[in-house]
Every structure is written in structure tokens, then in C-alpha cells.
Amino acid sequence: MFHQMYNGFIWLGIVGIFFAESLLSGKPVYEEITPKNEVYRDGISWKKSICHRHSKLRPEWGFYAHQQINRLAVFTLPTEMMPFFKKHINFLADNAVNPDKRRYAVVGEAPRHFIDLDAYPDTSVTTLPRFYKEATERYGEDTLALHGLVPWQIQLTKYQLTEAFRQRDARRILRVAADLGHYIADANVPLHTTRNYNGQLTNQQGIHGFWESRLPELFSAEYDFLTGQASYVNSPQKAAWRAVFNANAALDSVLRFEEKLTEEMGETRKFGFEERNGLTTKVYSSDFSQKYHERLRGQVERQMRASIKLVGDFWYTCWVDAGQPDLKALADYQLTEQETKEENDEKKSWLKRLFSVRSED
Numbered sequence: 588m589f590h591q592m593y594n595g596f597i598w599l600g601i602v603g604i605f606f607a608e609s610l611l612s613g614k615p616v617y618e619e620i621t622p623k624n625e626v627y628r629d630g631i632s633w634k635k636s637i638c639h640r641h642s643k644l645r646p647e648w649g650f651y652a653h654q655q656i657n658r659l660a661v662f663t664l665p666t667e668m669m670p671f672f673k674k675h676i677n678f679l680a681d682n683a684v685n686p687d688k689r690r691y692a693v694v695g696e697a698p699r700h701f702i703d704l705d706a707y708p709d710t711s712v713t714t715l716p717r718f719y720k721e722a723t724e725r726y727g728e729d730t731l732a733l734h735g736l737v738p739w740q741i742q743l744t745k746y747q748l749t750e751a752f753r754q755r756d757a758r759r760i761l762r763v764a765a766d767l768g769h770y771i772a773d774a775n776v777p778l779h780t781t782r783n784y785n786g787q788l789t790n791q792q793g794i795h796g797f798w799e800s801r802l803p804e805l806f807s808a809e810y811d812f813l814t815g816q817a818s819y820v821n822s823p824q825k826a827a828w829r830a831v832f833n834a835n836a837a838l839d840s841v842l843r844f845e846e847k848l849t850e851e852m853g854e855t856r857k858f859g860f861e862e863r864n865g866l867t868t869k870v871y872s873s874d875f876s877q878k879y880h881e882r883l884r885g886q887v888e889r890q891m892r893a894s895i896k897l898v899g900d901f902w903y904t905c906w907v908d909a910g911q912p913d914l915k916a917l918a919d920y921q922l923t924e925q926e927t928k929e930e931n932d933e934k935k936s937w938l939k940r941l942f943s944v945r946s947e948d
């Protein structure tokens with residue numbers, strides 16, 4: 588049952604994309620909830636192929652939230668950067684979930700999305716080194732990978748984006764900026780900072796997708812996403828860790844309020860059923876979702892907003908550190924036919940590798 592339920596949550600996350608698009612485009616929601624996303628365009632049912640096989644893996648910010656965060660971060664940028672980023676805003680949104688898609692196919696991708704702070708005896712600077720090199724010297728790469736790498740991954744991707752700006756490589760700028768937005772957003776999710784990432788240690792299974800997919804899907808239309816302008820990040824290393832610790836500070840309420848509310852409402856009122864694409868899916872009831880969301884007092888909104896601001900801050904910082912290259916010259920950049928083909932082939936290869944993994948067992 589857990590798997591069934593859990594697949595439902597992931598599925599809701601995917602459905603959330605369409606909901607988001609409809610919010611942005613002003614089109615009715617349910618017209619958009621049809622199987623025509625890019626995974627289906629590849630002729631493969633995402634839900635069946637990936638979610639079922641990998642339901643034991645860690646879930647992710649809903650696709651919708653990732654896309655929104657990358658999209659909205661563009662509007663924090665200064666005028667020198669805005670035209671280029673705005674022109675490619677759809678690319679940045681569409682590719683906001685690439686790291687999640689790669690997770691199943693690319694070796695080493697999975698641990699880049701989280702960090703189990705509670706796996707370490709304590710998390711002070713001396714015990715948990717903030718730079719990757721020192722951390723590997725202390726724990727070794729395998730241990731670090733086991734407990735997640737997100738704050739270090741943000742630092743690495745920040746470096747890569749700065750290099751891409753330096754080389755004025757439009758395609759690489761866009762690809763790496765989209766990735767960086769993803770990792771930063773992940774670092775802001777409380778349940779990405781703990782071993783108990785899906786409430787599996789406290790009998791709260793499903794809470795991950797509930798918090799990061801279901802709640803934004805239901806309530807983010809009313810969120811205030813005005814964050815102000817991007818500002819320069821003096822220490823990307825410190826900023827990445829601050830994001831992770833801030834998210835972790837919210838973890839206690841994430842779990843505690845859900846537990847209390849479950850006690851108060853009981854399992855039967857906690858869940859309901861919804862029809863999605865002809866499937867009856869068990870979901871957190873709207874009453875339970877509403878009450879939980881109220882108790883969190885704007886927490887999901889705060890974390891989404893913090894993500895947007897930090898993504899903008901990092902993109903801006905990379906550009907400054909690269910010597911503020913003139914992006915006007917790049918504004919007309921368009922993927923060539925060959926590049927579009929390469930992008931598509933790459934995405935297909937992630938799915939293909941997933942299937943070759945599947946056929947082996």
C-alpha cells in the first residue's frame with residue numbers, strides 16, 4: 588500500500604507541472620492534465636517506468652516547484668542579465684528537473700540532492716568540514732556520498748557556472764544555471780536534510796511528497812513570490828550551508844505538526860481519493876492538507892521564496908565573478924538543430940540507461 592500511495596504522491600508532483608503551467612498561462616487546469624509531458628513525448632509512461640521501480644529512492648521537490656523556482660529567479664536579475672535569461676526562461680524552467688531525471692541514470696547523481704545532517708555526530712564546522720576536500724579527508728568519498736552532498740554540489744556547480752560565463756558559452760550557461768537552480772532549491776527543503784526523509788523512521792511515510800509536491804500544488808497560487816533583487820553572495824560556501832541549516836531548522840515542525848494532526852484527525856480523515864487520468868489515487872485529504880498548511884504558517888512559501896532568491900543571488904554572483912561578461916551578444920543565441928538533437932538524445936539516454944538497469948533484475 589505504501590508503494591501505491593507513494594506513487595500517487597509522485598504522480599501528483601508531475602501533475603503539478605500542468606497545474607503550474609495552467610496558472611501561468613491562465614488556461615483551465617484540467618485541460619492541461621493530459622499525458623503530454625516530455626516523458627510521454629518520448630513515448631514512455633513516466634509513472635509506470637520510473638516511479639514504480641524507484642519508489643524506494645528519495646523523492647524530490649515537485650517538478651512544478653522546481654520549474655517555478657528557476658522561472659521566478661530570472662526576475663530577480665539585474666538589467667544586464669535579464670534579457671538573456673528572460674529569452675531563455677522556458678529552457679531554464681523545462682530543464683529545472685534534469686538533475687532528477689539524471690538521478691536514475693548517471694552514476695554519482697543521486698547524492699547531490701540532499702544531506703543527512705543527522706547522520707553526523709554533530710554538524711559544527713570542525714566536525715563537518717564545509718569544503719569538500721577537507722570533508723573527504725575526514726570521512727572519505729563513500730561516506731559523504733552515502734549521506735548526501737548537496738551543499739558541496741552547490742559550490743561545485745557555482746564554480747562551473749562562473750566558468751561558463753567566463754567562456755561566454757551560452758548553451759553551457761543555460762544548462763548549468765538550470766542545474767544550479769535545482770540543487771539550491773533542493774537544499775531549501777527540510778526533508779532533504781535528514782535520514783528520515785520520507786518520515787519512514789517515524790511512521791509518517793509519504794510526508795516528503797506531501798510537503799514538497801502536494802502543498803505547493805494546492806496552495807502556491809496564493810503565495811507571494813516577490814523577493815527583491817538578486818544580491819552578491821560573498822561566500823557561496825557559507826550561503827549553501829546556511830540554506831541547508833535553515834531548512835533543517837524547519838524540520839521539527841514539518842514532522843511534529845503532521846504527527847499531531849494525524850492524532851487529532853485520525854487516518855480516515857487524513858486521506859482521501861482523487862481521480863487522476865482515470866486512476867483512483869490515495870492522497871492526503873484536502874481538509875488535512877489545509878489544516879497542516881495552516882499550522883506550518885507559511886513555511887512552504889518561505890522555503891520556496893528563499894530558493895528563488897538564492898538561485899537569483901547565485902546566478903548573479905557567478906556572472907559578477909566571471910567579470911560581468913556582456914550578455915547582449917549572447918541574447919540571440921538559439922540552440923542549433925544539432926544542439927537540439929543532442930539535448931534530446933541526452934535526455935533519451937537517461938531513460939534508456941534506466942531501462943537497461945531495469946532489465947537486469
Ligand SMILES: [Zn+2]
Binds near residue numbers: 646647648776779795
Ligand atoms: Zn524532495
Ligand SMILES: [Zn+2]
Binds near residue numbers: 647687700
Ligand atoms: Zn533534486
